[in-house]
Amino acid sequence: MCFYICFGANALTFSNTGALVACVKNFPESRGIVIGLLKSFVGLSGAIYTQLYLAIYGDDAASLVLLVAWLPAAFNIFTVYTIRVLPYARRRDGGKPYNTPFYHFLYLSLALASYLLVMIVVEKQVQFSHAAYVVTSTALLIVLFSPVGVVVKEEYKAVSQLEESLQQPPAIAVEEPKAGTAGKGDDESSSPPLCGGGGMACLTNMFKPPALGEDYSIMQALVSVEMLVLFVISVFGIGGTLTAIDNMAQIGQSLGYPAKSINTFVSLISIWNYAGRAGAGYISEFLLARYRLPRPLVLTAVLLVSCIGHLFIAFGVPQSLYAASVIIGFCFGAQWPLLFAIISEVFGLKYYSSLFNFGSAASPAGAYVLNVIITGRMYDAEATRQHGGVAAVGDKICKGVVCFKRPFIIITGVTFAGALVSLVLVWRTRNFYRGDIYAKFKVTPAAASESESLDGKNVEMAEETEGKRKKQVVNDDLY
Template sequence: MDKAKLFFDTTPEQLVGLVFPGGVVLTLTFSDKEFPPEGSAHNKPLYISVECKEKWVPVVLVDTGSAINVCPSRIAYAIGLRPIDFVPIAQVIQAYDNTSREVMDTIVIPRKRLDQVLKEQSMENDSDNSKLGVRAALKRFNFTQSEYGGSAAAVVVLLCLPLAVVIKEEYSIWKSKKEAQLQLQLQPPSIDLKIVTENQNTETILPPSATSNGGEEVLVLPTSQKQADSDSVSCWRTIFQPPNRGDDYTILQALFSIDMLILFFATICGVGGTLTAIDNLGQIGASLGYPKRSISTFVSLVSIWNYLGRVVAGFVSEIFLTKYKFPRPLMLTFILLLSCLGHLLIAFNVPSGLYIASIIIGFCFGAQWPLLFAIISEVFGLKYYSRLYNFGSVASPIGFYILNVRVTGHLYDKEAERQGAIRKAGQGLNCVGVDCFKLSFIIITAVTVLGALVSVLLVIRTRKFYRSDIYKKFREEAEKEMAVAGNGAAGPVSETKVR
């Protein structure tokens, strides 16, 4: 085309249409009207955003003929591209600093719409410093051997901290018993006692009453007839007649109590959700485009914070309970709500959010277990604690099966099939993109919130119990044992009769 008649109001797009009569426009055009107020003498950069696969890529490169368009794999997966869309290519890219990178694949995407946007770039020092800070935070660190040794030593110290607590408590108990024995040795020897019990099947000892028998002291320990009668009653008749909270429940009384059902349901929701996230952490990282090294880091973070969650939850809840009467079920509610934050970070693929999600989910998973078992021991007693302990553990596989197999696995396979993946014998489907786990973790978040709301019912039901001195009976039993040991050290018992 040598000549073309142009009107005065011809737009750049119409001019390009004349140059490319086939209708395929591969150029970007703009006019003087799109200049900023400074005019053509401005030095502001041109930012171009592209809509691809119904996803917006905020900044792209322009192919000027002497450069190539580079798309990181993470962005490609995020905008919905599938592995089958790419074409392998044996090409090596060399950057200006003489570093080489292999090209994974190439893809040709039909252009749908290009938006040309002129954005002002702030040149203030504060914004520059913040950008530099972000770049420094995202930069990978390389540790020396001595630094690895120091971090390992710190982990060993953290592992040994619970032993320090145990040693301290055992030393306090030994010291108190030693002081009690010294006090008894300084007291005058006691008189001989004749201990008489009226029923050898009794387990409850009431306050003693002393009588005189020809100058000889007789200590009569009456028994509780009610307790003796309750021992002979079948456990099936007392299923729905539980004792007060803190006393020893029978197994059936505990299993059919409302408190246990509430606690069991809340544990299914909380532990099931966090365990599902931990089990699928590798697939989540792969689908969101994280490198294999980062996925290994996620697993390490979950393991470390799982342990710290178990230690911190038990230690902190005990301090709050003894000093502030803070109910332990309320601590469980807060842990469930905290785990929801980790689930949402996975669902919406927050940039670098999987690192934070691994920490939160690992901590919350570990924190739920000591709270669960402590609540069982405090509310239902210690007589059948070992069996109730195992019953509480059953909540984990139930929640894991429902949320992982029936929900997450099903939705993952469904999304993979929508992307065109084909199931092969003995192999699972491969899903790529944020949609692989988005709906699953939204559902898990909703279930965890439901578990937190249900746990509030347990907080309300046990608020009076936790406001009282729940350790009073244990202290009384310890004092009785010390008194019996003291009587044995002070003087011999003359006669013991059992009727």
Template sequence: MVLSEQHSWGKNKVFTFQILRGRWFMVFSSFMIMSVSGASYMFALYSREIKLVLGYDQSTLNLLSFFKDLGSNIGILSGLINEVTPPCVVLTIGGVLNFFGYFMIWLVVTKKIAMPQVWNMCLYIFIGANSHCSTNTGALVTSVKNFPGSRGIVIGILNGYLGLSAAIITQIYYAFYGNDSKSLILLMAWLPTAITFVFLPFIRHHRSIQKPSDSKAFYNFLYLTLVLAGFLMIIIIVEKCVTFTQNQYYVTVSVMLLLLILPLAIVIVEEHKIWKRKQENIYGDDPPKPLNVTTEKTNLVISTKKQVSLWKNMFKPPSIGEDHTILQALFSTDMVILFLATICGLGGTLTVVNNLGQIGTSLGYPPHSITTFVSLMAIWIYLGKIVQGVVSEIIITKFKVPRPLMLTLVLLLSCVGHLLIAFNVPNGLYVASIIIGFCFGANWPILYSIISELFGLKYYSTLYNVGSIASPIGSYLLNVRVAGNLYDKEARKQMAALGLKRKLGEELNCNGGECYRMAFIIITSVSFFGALVSLILVLRTREFYRNDIYKKFREEARTAENERTVTQNRTGEPAANEG
């Protein structure tokens, strides 16, 4: 009896260790990290506090948001570090950067330190936002490499959690800090850092065999995230209609946290399947069947040709879908086209995301509605990422439609949202925030999937971050240079009409539909141009997408399975961990 209990305890202990070391718990850990990594999406919630305390005009505030976008997308260094070190290194760097950057901003807005220069604030928000690159690289890229045959849905779900993170953090903020936007900045400093440090030991690369059942598991993950998103959307809408007490916020946050950890049940189920297969291999009645392995002698031919110069080779890229070097990808025509189209698309949608609070104020929406816009936009960003990650995967595998066509459609849809803001359609900001949130979210999985498909996974950590640079470039051109300057110009015109003069350090505000009209007409034109540019990439890649783009990974999986079987038959023991 005692021996039986000890044996059972030993098996449970081994199974628990397998879960914690397995690739499925690695995915769950990535979900948790990404679910609190969207602080860069919350600028609209605390930007007014910065503007009020520091007396910034809109151009200066937009400059700050540009450095936030720059930090959250300049991740080439993170990518290079991740190429040569384990993922835990880049995640640790991200956690430290996040805490330092946002904690310094909190010290500024609470006046615990002297008022800094504008460049100091730009540096702080750049550092805080740059942690976004590190967590993305460490968590998302590792997950894609562990599940290359399911990359579309993997990217979609992980980006979906990132999109939901603004709504998740907002609910926690309401429960523990009330409606104090200064405390929100403090929460943004410590919470993502704490979660990252808790889960980073479990983020690692796995040499494992991908099975057809993996896709089913990811669809189960997807269904749970949809339930979480639906719950958050209902809560946000109810909060708009009813004033919640602190205890009611505690209840909603408790339910939200329960929904967040529910994917752990799927992890346990998947690891139990692996556990059962191992036990069958060890204790099965039938001995392993011999496997006929034929080996062929191969004559090794050592080439005497000199290695082609790196700089010459970068202009001779391999076929689409093969592993490109970093330079080959950077200088390829396809990357240039993708980069230009993404600048046009993300530049316009980011202008709305960063200025949603100010746009709502200028157009006369009440403050509570503006908070609702920002929270609901997080839901639509999530849905954009999920829909594009999953639906585009189905479309390209079943109907062989080029994935860049999804980018074209998203850019065209965003034009509708921009026009609703430009012409101040009654209650149009509600619809515009839905459209723009969806399009902004959809852009990311499309971009990351196209990069992985066209240029391979060998240097994906770096190329993934190279593609992200399009976002701050678009933000600077359309948000800072266009929207910010035109807003301030109209604000000064309104002050002059009233015979007023702006005092030094006083915030500059504009009211009415004229504040953003011309800016969003320009942004609509740029987005439409981006859609036309993306059509060129559709034409260039249509032959590639007509083929089975995942065939290579299935063949590699079969080869790995054969090697595992050979090892098992030779030793009489199961091969290394499948999970």
């Protein structure tokens, strides 16, 4: 089973990396929205698989394993050639980023999440037949694939705009390359220097990173203060919320909640996990574009809010587990798109696939320390004490607020410490986020005005304004 889980987890990571990294590189000015949207669909995937499994096979555990084995592989093979990085068309400074289709995707994902929530609630109250599951799953697939309609509409609009532009060809400026720059592409000239002088040169270059937002090498990013802070935040923040999610059933049991309520907690966590992933991506992108609010500061706020959910669990406030499940589910989901967006913005996109997965690796480390070593051992020790020195086995479970009080006070403390550590990242990146972090993806004002001034002028005027640079301007009248 360990062998199978290893393969399954790595398959998920590979698919996740391929889709997410390609989309971030294709839409670099909307990366927060893109990451939030993709991660939100990951949050809904478990509920989607449950509905499809009940419709295809019925209630059969062995068939569920079979479905998980063949469906992702078949879909990946069918869609693999659509996942690719396309050339990015720079826009003029002041133009609006390409966000409108993503808001359509958001509305459709909200419809999908609402439908799944209704289905989860109804299925707990009503006994469905196999035919009923087929009907509801068909409706689910229609909603799930509805974003294809948005894509078709945008492709049609792009083709129409291209045909319009071909009817009125713009002026073309041919620039003679400067001496010494011929044959060098943008990627080569802007990339960090490679290790060319042996091990000592490699080591020296590792501790001389470029400016924030430029393309760091993998080692430059891994040894940077910013990556160290992000790793600590992930261990403390994501590790703490993941511990609460993993133990939610036992927490509800120890506090005396009925089984139906415990199932509701799990459903709430799943839906609010989706809301956190989608909301954090869109809200942080809006705050960044409108108010230049640093994304690390939003991550700090999420960590502080998650402390409230941990305290609800620690002190066992009556009927507070509903609120705790909402807070923890939302905060757990919100941390992922914020973490991945910050990595892409601070360290650049050249080695994003490697750095993105390094950021993901912090969460299992945090979960192991906080969940297994701290929470698990303290719970077992209290259960053993309650049963007179006999280990908790079968129905011998821990009862009362004391079962999770100490571990979740510790988790609250380390999460708060993570929020304080995140302020270091806020401080170090304050000037970076104060400027236009997406400036490299736009046509600079100087280049834009130069292009407009050259439109309709001849070669002599261009040579006079540029001096040493030689340009040949050909407008549509010459054709």
